[in-house]
Amino acid sequence: MGSITTTSTLPPDFLWGFATASYQIEGAVTEDGRGPSIWDTFCKIPGKIAGGATGDVACDSYHRTAEDIALLKECGAQAYRFSISWSRIIPLGGRNDPINADGLQHYIRFVNDLLAAGITPLVTLFHWDLPDELDKRYGGLLNKEEFVKDFVHYAQVVFEALAGKVKHWITFNEPWCSSVLGYNVGQFAPGRTSDRTKSPVGDGSRECWVVGHNLLVAHGAAVRVYREEFRGVDGEIGITLNGDWAEPWDPSNPADVEASERKLEFTIGWFADPIYKGKYPDSMIQQLGDRLPQWTEEDISLVRGSNDFYGMNHYCANYIKAKTGAPDPDDTAGNLEILQQNKNGEFVGPETQSTWLRPSPIGFRKLLKWLSERYEHPKIYVTENGTSLKGENDLPLEELLQDDFRTEYFRGYVAAMADASALDGVNVRAYMAWSLMDNFEWADGYETRFGCTYVDYENGQKRIPKDSAKQLRQIFDQYIQK
Numbered sequence: 441m442g443s444i445t446t447t448s449t450l451p452p453d454f455l456w457g458f459a460t461a462s463y464q465i466e467g468a469v470t471e472d473g474r475g476p477s478i479w480d481t482f483c484k485i486p487g488k489i490a491g492g493a494t495g496d497v498a499c500d501s502y503h504r505t506a507e508d509i510a511l512l513k514e515c516g517a518q519a520y521r522f523s524i525s526w527s528r529i530i531p532l533g534g535r536n537d538p539i540n541a542d543g544l545q546h547y548i549r550f551v552n553d554l555l556a557a558g559i560t561p562l563v564t565l566f567h568w569d570l571p572d573e574l575d576k577r578y579g580g581l582l583n584k585e586e587f588v589k590d591f592v593h594y595a596q597v598v599f600e601a602l603a604g605k606v607k608h609w610i611t612f613n614e615p616w617c618s619s620v621l622g623y624n625v626g627q628f629a630p631g632r633t634s635d636r637t638k639s640p641v642g643d644g645s646r647e648c649w650v651v652g653h654n655l656l657v658a659h660g661a662a663v664r665v666y667r668e669e670f671r672g673v674d675g676e677i678g679i680t681l682n683g684d685w686a687e688p689w690d691p692s693n694p695a696d697v698e699a700s701e702r703k704l705e706f707t708i709g710w711f712a713d714p715i716y717k718g719k720y721p722d723s724m725i726q727q728l729g730d731r732l733p734q735w736t737e738e739d740i741s742l743v744r745g746s747n748d749f750y751g752m753n754h755y756c757a758n759y760i761k762a763k764t765g766a767p768d769p770d771d772t773a774g775n776l777e778i779l780q781q782n783k784n785g786e787f788v789g790p791e792t793q794s795t796w797l798r799p800s801p802i803g804f805r806k807l808l809k810w811l812s813e814r815y816e817h818p819k820i821y822v823t824e825n826g827t828s829l830k831g832e833n834d835l836p837l838e839e840l841l842q843d844d845f846r847t848e849y850f851r852g853y854v855a856a857m858a859d860a861s862a863l864d865g866v867n868v869r870a871y872m873a874w875s876l877m878d879n880f881e882w883a884d885g886y887e888t889r890f891g892c893t894y895v896d897y898e899n900g901q902k903r904i905p906k907d908s909a910k911q912l913r914q915i916f917d918q919y920i921q922k
């Protein structure tokens with residue numbers, strides 16, 4: 441990665457902070473009337489989560505909001521992106537189900553406390569923890585009619601309670617992960633897939649495309665309600681999309697160059713093209729045919745133009761090699777291989793604890809530019825960026841706290857972002873590091889740590905900031921114009 445710096449700067453009103461998500465940090469899964477989510481259910485299936493872990497306790501943040509706010513202050517954060525647990529607010533999830541006042545109060549209090557501490561909240565409505573009842577009742581994300589109505593109702597309840605105080609809203613976190621990992625690969629809840637060794641149910645060739653479509657419509661419908669009833673003078677709303685940069689495996693081979701573009705279309709364009717261009721990418725229509733749902737006039741009118749900002753989650757880059765021959769029916773990537781080495785055997789970046797993540801700061805700059813050009817220069821908020829460290833969990837505490845690799849990752853990525861802002865005309869205005877603290881890393885359980893703060897799961901979830909937490913403030917101090 442190298443120790444990259446640049447003389448480029450970020451605008452004076454640039455907002456930075458940290459991100460987390462409800463199921464990954466809150467714990468207290470049965471407290472104060474919370475209903476189960478699909479992740480509570482998924483974690484109970486043997487073999488799905490490393491070490492048999494669950495979010496039952498996690499970082500215990502439900503009981504430690506004051507501690508978390510003190511931590512944010514100590515780290516110098518200006519903003520905090522967190523998500524709301526739908527099943528705390530509506531335990532059964534549906535529009536005719538009871539609302540849980542205690543659950544709502546918890547978040548109202550938390551937002552009040554953040555504001556009192558001078559920290560700007562960015563709120564994600566849905567970070568994968570669907571109320572389990574909705575999955576059982578009607579197939580959850582697969583059921584457009586029901587899901588869209590229930591999501592809009594839930595969003596309305598939350599806007600009603602918080603829209604006066606919260607000015608930055610994210611409808612969905614990474615619909616790609618919900619769709620592909622939840623309904624094609626089966627690695628995330630609800631774990632549906634065509635692979636019968638992993639699940640008795642699911643059709644990975646069709647369901648993920650339906651789910652992605654339904655999430656887009658639900659996003660558009662919630663945005664319409666927000667804009668019509670709750671926006672006020674300065675509120676804004678958008679969706680957060682993940683996407684890694686794609687570099688051709690052999691840049692001199694036009695097939696690999698094309699495949700790299702197709703990879704970006706299949707992961708990012710899938711969601712961003714309908715929002716910014718009003719249609720799915722041609723490459724997807726061509727490969728998927730009638731397995732890709734058609735846009736009705738009514739649905740696309742909800743979706744097109746529905747982003748006040750582009751929420752960007754970004755971690756790494758890959759090398760892309762075109763496949764020859766007909767695509768597999770369960771393929772979601774665009775008929776190509778996703779590799780970490782190029783034709784010359786060079787790795788895209790150093791190894792981390794996450795098999796899918798090898799850092800490449802230059803890839804971040806390139807993707808910022810790609811997004812900016814393809815979608816006519818949207819305002820971009822980086823809503824997640826960060827890394828795990830190979831073997832971090834096995835280090836003695838003293839060494840673990842000296843997380844130079846993570847600091848260098850941030851140094852490189854923030855410098856690349858400053859270059860994109862100053863030199864490439866990218867309108868990037870916020871950055872949330874993933875994550876404020878070590879937490880429940882989904883299928884990887886607690887063995888993979890993404891935190892700038894160490895969480896001692898054996899000793900009462902004690903939090904100790906790692907060196908990167910302190911350095912990140914210095915890094916932003918260096919780049920944000922005074």
Ligand code: PNW
Nearest residue numbers: 461613614617682753796824874881890
């Ligand atoms: C994001 N992949 O997830 C999520 O928004 C976070 O909740 C998560 O903790 C973080 O990144 C780190 O993993 C991803 O397999 C999970 O490509 C997996 C992938 C990408 C993003």
